[in-house]
Amino acid sequence: MIRPFFFALQFLTRLPVPAREPMLSETEQGKSLLYYPLVGLLIGLLLVATGAMASSADPLLRAVLLLIVWVVVTGGLHIDGLADMADAWIGGQGDADRTLEIMKDPQCGPSGVVAVVLLLLTKLAALNVLLLQGRWEVVLLIPMIGRLSLVATFLYLPYIRPSGLGATLAAHLPRAQAERVLLASALLCLFVLGWHAVGILLFCALLFVVCRHMMLSRIGGFTGDSAGAICELTEATSLVAAALLL
Numbered sequence: 001m002i003r004p005f006f007f008a009l010q011f012l013t014r015l016p017v018p019a020r021e022p023m024l025s026e027t028e029q030g031k032s033l034l035y036y037p038l039v040g041l042l043i044g045l046l047l048v049a050t051g052a053m054a055s056s057a058d059p060l061l062r063a064v065l066l067l068i069v070w071v072v073v074t075g076g077l078h079i080d081g082l083a084d085m086a087d088a089w090i091g092g093q094g095d096a097d098r099t100l101e102i103m104k105d106p107q108c109g110p111s112g113v114v115a116v117v118l119l120l121l122t123k124l125a126a127l128n129v130l131l132l133q134g135r136w137e138v139v140l141l142i143p144m145i146g147r148l149s150l151v152a153t154f155l156y157l158p159y160i161r162p163s164g165l166g167a168t169l170a171a172h173l174p175r176a177q178a179e180r181v182l183l184a185s186a187l188l189c190l191f192v193l194g195w196h197a198v199g200i201l202l203f204c205a206l207l208f209v210v211c212r213h214m215m216l217s218r219i220g221g222f223t224g225d226s227a228g229a230i231c232e233l234t235e236a237t238s239l240v241a242a243a244l245l246l
Helices: 002-012 026-053 059-074 077-091 096-104 110-132 136-156 165-172 175-193 196-218 224-245
Strands: none
Touching: 002 026, 026 059, 026 136, 026 165, 026 175, 059 077, 059 110, 077 096, 077 110, 077 224, 110 136, 110 224, 136 175, 136 196, 136 224, 165 224, 175 196, 196 224
């Protein structure tokens, strides 16, 4: 059990992990998806700890510090996916092959830059509201909710690349266990946030349905960049929903 967790931690964050053991089997790599929400909780704990250490700072400054830590800890992994998706979706002009071709381009175009700037501004503004209200339990859970969207993406969308890590994860994800992870995580949100969690999760579910429809319609499924974009959009949506509802 510990090997898939460390695999997930190493992939989703820049946190140090124990020295690499022999390469995980494909089955173990698939199981690593089950630990994505746990990695999200760990990121949330780091954000809460950062806020505690900067407790005397102005709330806006604390929000900036939290956002910096958030990006550094994750290495901007999913932000890069959002940028690639924005470039591909606009530049692809409705053509599936062109969209997939642009997603492979490592350079970031103007659409990607604008998408990232808007995302970070939205996160910063919502974080500032939540910190003014002292809603640290929300800060704890938001990274977990974002990574729940990754589990849902692998569950409910087909992966369209023929090879690579994403193809391995999709082929070997234990689907029944993944559904239980989704349910358990939703119940944890309900326990911590009360009935407000229902509204937050409904906003995220609506976002997922829209993204799923768009990706199925345009490219017939998802790629790693698509999953990263969904994760970032889910985090931003849940932050905004929490700031409005709580």
